[in-house]
Amino acid sequence: MTDAEPVDDFRDFGVTAFTTRRAAGSFNTATEEPANIVMERWNSLRDQLLTLAPRFATARQVHGDSIVAHTGEWSGWLRTTAADGHFAPLRGTAMAVTVADCVPVFLAHPSGASAILHAGWRGTVAHILGRGVEMFRSRGFAAEDLRAHLGPAICGLCYEVSPDVYGLLTGKDTEVPARVDLRELLTSQASKLGVGRISSSLLCTRCDNDRFFSHRRGDDGRQLGVIVA
Numbered sequence: 384m385t386d387a388e389p390v391d392d393f394r395d396f397g398v399t400a401f402t403t404r405r406a407a408g409s410f411n412t413a414t415e416e417p418a419n420i421v422m423e424r425w426n427s428l429r430d431q432l433l434t435l436a437p438r439f440a441t442a443r444q445v446h447g448d449s450i451v452a453h454t455g456e457w458s459g460w461l462r463t464t465a466a467d468g469h470f471a472p473l474r475g476t477a478m479a480v481t482v483a484d485c486v487p488v489f490l491a492h493p494s495g496a497s498a499i500l501h502a503g504w505r506g507t508v509a510h511i512l513g514r515g516v517e518m519f520r521s522r523g524f525a526a527e528d529l530r531a532h533l534g535p536a537i538c539g540l541c542y543e544v545s546p547d548v549y550g551l552l553t554g555k556d557t558e559v560p561a562r563v564d565l566r567e568l569l570t571s572q573a574s575k576l577g578v579g580r581i582s583s584s585l586l587c588t589r590c591d592n593d594r595f596f597s598h599r600r601g602d603d604g605r606q607l608g609v610i611v612a
């Protein structure tokens with residue numbers, strides 16, 4: 384498998400999840416790196432994932448709150464239109480989001496129903512996590528049975544935002560740029576939504592820049608959060 388940081392919490396659900404490391408190379412398609420090199424990485428990962436599941440879903444991401452539900456009527460690699468999350472109620476779909484400081488949010492149910500979300504500050508303000516949990520709920524998967532994992536992302540010491548963004552995220556005022564911890568905010572959202580078990584990676588894309596790409600650190604590269612059930 385591609386060099387990656389695994390998510391251990393879903394193993395007993397039979398759900399594989401990971402975030403690729405810098406050593407696996409960049410998956411950024413909007414880059415000056417030659418397309419043949421970037422696409423070769425995608426193709427290699429696709430081939431590995433298609434040995435685990437018949438479907439592989441990705442999307443063009445737009446920092447929104449739209450989540451695509453995959454119901455298993457296709458096979459191969461799908462790159463759909465604008466979306467920042469994927470949900471599959473049944474096993475058999477691998478799903479990925481690209482990140483480089485934003486949080487890869489993994490969600491899994493014991494049945495194998497799973498989801499992956501891309502949550503930066505915009506997605507966090509837009510409550511993409513709430514939309515994701517609702518997609519499980521609407522199909523009869525209770526929030527208390529879900530596990531959530533927040534993967535490698537920029538940490539609360541490294542992430543400074545404008546007063547406007549700080550206000551949107553925290554509901555508090557500040558006159559000057561201030562630091563926020565996106566994973567802390569998402570953990571609090573997940574807890575309020577009643578998610579049964581929530582874990583968070585301690586790895587920071589910026590502090591641990593030798594292992595991950597960081598947009599704030601000036602990297603053009605992107606890693607992938609991937610979930611397969």
Ligand SMILES: [Zn+2]
Nearest residue numbers: 538541587590
């Ligand atoms: Zn950090």
